[in-house]
Amino acid sequence: MRSIIAAALSASTLEWYDFYIYGTAAALVFNKVFFPGVSPALGTLAAFATFGVGFLFRPLGGIIFGHFGDTLGRKRLLVIAMLMMGIATFLIGLLPTYATIGVAAPIMLVVLRAVQGIAVGGQYGGAMLLVTENAPPGKRGFYGSFAHIGPSLAVILSNVVFLVVVAVMDTDALEKWGWRVPFLLSAFVIAAGLYIQLKIEDTAEFRAMQEKRLVESDGVPVRKPSPIITAFKTHPKELLQAGGMILVIQVYYYILIVFTISYATSHDIERTTALMTVLASSVVTVVSIPYFAAMSDRVGRKRVLLVAGVATTLTAFPFVLLLQTGNVALLLVAVLIPGLTLGALYGPMAAFYYEIFSAEVRYSGASIGYQLGAVVGGGFAPLIATALLESTGTILSVGLYVTVAGVLSVWAIASTNSKVDQ
16 A cells, blocks of 8 residues: 555656646736736736636546546556646647747647646546555545545645745746646656656555456457546546535646636736645645545544535635735734644545445546546636736735635535435
8 A cells, every 4th residue: 555655646746746846937927928918907817818728728638538438448448647747747848938939839839738728637637546446444534535635746746846936936937948847747747657667566456346247258359438438427426526515626736726726926026925825725735635535534524524524614814814904923823723623624525425326337437527627627727816816906806716616516515415424
């Protein structure tokens, strides 16, 4: 289990590092590097729009990788997703800017962002199932949480990298070439993917399922309907519930780690300070995820998820009110509170997904459900938040946006009927 946890944690951390550095770069420099011919506000909107493109392609990644993950294996598809992500992110670091090749630069950026979206859409199911399908009874929540710790660790890692880059160079150097450094470091994702391919076996549950299929067919592989089609036929309600459960996490989290940086730096807070506050919030999330996941092993997933969902929803308006003060201490309070409640909500989610989908369609069901929530909630959250702020003139509209997402997520959780709660 230690090797499996290490593999899943490193896979999700490095994969999401690649995905998140794009958001940080979009908040800090992409408006000037790829969209220099418009106003700062429009440039920020354009940069956030390209950030959202990755989310549009995440369901496609969930469908493709879900199908093959349920037929060929969890590990193999996880490795392919990591290689795709590493190569696409590395190439972003090599892209010429708008000043060099004009409009072709943002077009190429969008294409590579789409590849990132497909890759991260396929990664989730593999990393999540690698730990939950190998977890001992009664500890599935705790072990499954390591697939969810990765994204928050990735935020910390990406912010640390950008903090170092911002600290060692001036604004001019950052915009000319410094922003490339975090993207070029994605070569480590490729190396980690190859290591997992060589060192880790597929899950025992998947291998047992494959052996059962061969026995039932007298050793002759039988062509069956796509797991994707089967998932939609047999688990339509669960797919919608899975997407709904993750909705507020997606909306709130990307407002927290992307919009917050953009808003704070445009209101006279230093880049380094803004990055540090988001980093602190992610540290709280990393600690809270396994704690509340382990709690769900004792008291039940649904109970923990419901309380966490309500608590998360109630923090939305305090968050935006504190954010708009421009006070650094209050900004820190603003990001730490949802950092805690989002961790509590996110922690038990992997085990809950495991339990509401059968093994034959688990990669497909978890991937599609998760990515549905991601594309509806997360991808364009910074863009929507920025647009709401510009159109209404009040940050309270952003709080209302998060609150609506929270109510929908609580509704989705409350409507579930988990057959296996531990």
